[in-house]
Amino acid sequence: MPDDRLLGPSDVRELAAALRLRPTKQRGQNFVIDANTVRRIARAADVGPADAVLEIGPGLGSLTLALLARAGHLTAVEIDDVLAAALPATVAARLPERVDRFALVHADALRLTADALPGPPPDALVANLPYNVAVPVLLHMLATFPSIRRALVMVQAEVADRLAAAPGSRSYGVPSVKAAWYAEARRAGSIGRTVFWPAPNVDSGLVALTRRDPPRTTASRVEVFAVVDAAFAQRRKTLRAALAGWAGSPAAAEAACAAAGVDPRLRGEALSVDAFARLAEARPR
Structure with a gap:
């Protein structure tokens, strides 16, 4: 041109x-x-x-x-x-x-x-x-x-x-x-x-x-993004601690991690979007 x-x-x-x-x-x-x-x-x-x-x-x-x-x-x-x-x-x-x-x-x-x-x-x-x-x-x-x-x-x-x-x-x-x-x-x-x-x-x-297609999950985008926000709001804390408010308690956060196949000792920065989607699925209802 x-x-x-x-x-x-x-x-x-x-x-x-x-x-x-x-x-x-x-x-x-x-x-x-x-x-x-x-x-x-x-x-x-x-x-x-x-x-x-x-x-x-x-x-x-x-x-x-x-x-x-x-x-x-x-x-x-x-x-x-x-x-x-x-x-x-x-x-x-x-x-x-x-x-x-x-x-x-x-x-x-x-x-x-x-x-x-x-x-x-x-x-x-x-x-x-x-x-x-x-x-x-x-x-x-x-x-x-x-x-x-x-x-x-x-x-x-x-x-x-x-x-x-x-x-x-x-x-x-x-x-x-x-x-x-x-x-x-x-x-x-x-x-x-x-x-x-x-x-x-x-x-x-x-x-x-x-x-690309989003992760295959029963959780909505809003639900997945909510756990992402929670994990990085206190990014220096482990998932067990950072997700306590999101899940209801540290024990509930640890249970959600276990159900999702995610180590609760990790921090949010270690997780892929697929792992966050599994966590959103595993949140206690």
Whole structure:
């Protein structure tokens, strides 16, 4: 895609100035200003003409343009009033031949419902997620849109490590387990600070997720996530102690571990999502 179709540093600043926009930390507004970076993300997302893509937080449209140039259809979800109003004009000016493949939804991604999206159900999610809500937004998208088969998200490097962490690793925690309920996650690259305006105080990372079936269990997702939250609320304690409140007592927690085939002397960081599902099944009723 030619550079004159994408947004460079001067384009981003000119758009922001015309909109009298000052990026806010509250909404995690750090706009990508490097054309090579958005091309790289679009390639890594493996977006093609057969894909209906859902983009969260398009901002001024840097990544939007790179994705729309490749996708069969793109729906962008933007919460900011000014940005949502301006984005369609940017798309029309830069990619007029693709306007009929683009839709804008002005909404809070955390409250987005499946019936709020125009066009075909999304099969791919691509997003530069605000650091303060990255994990909740990702989990909400995976829960709300089962049609999403794969995702590529750009998040704070530390969050990327957590999402892709394996049991037993230092970064493994609640985001790791809950993401694993929906998908296999892996680190897909690193992004430096200088490709953003304004530059954040942290590095970013790409995480690729591929949808898979959740563990086979009679417990609901809500029940499994409840035991995950309990285990990591006191992550330095053994499961016997950490799950006492969840199970009703330390003895009941130990009994649940025994029924699930889990050593009660372990900590939550040692358990896979499948083990948490077995624990949820074994909770005393």
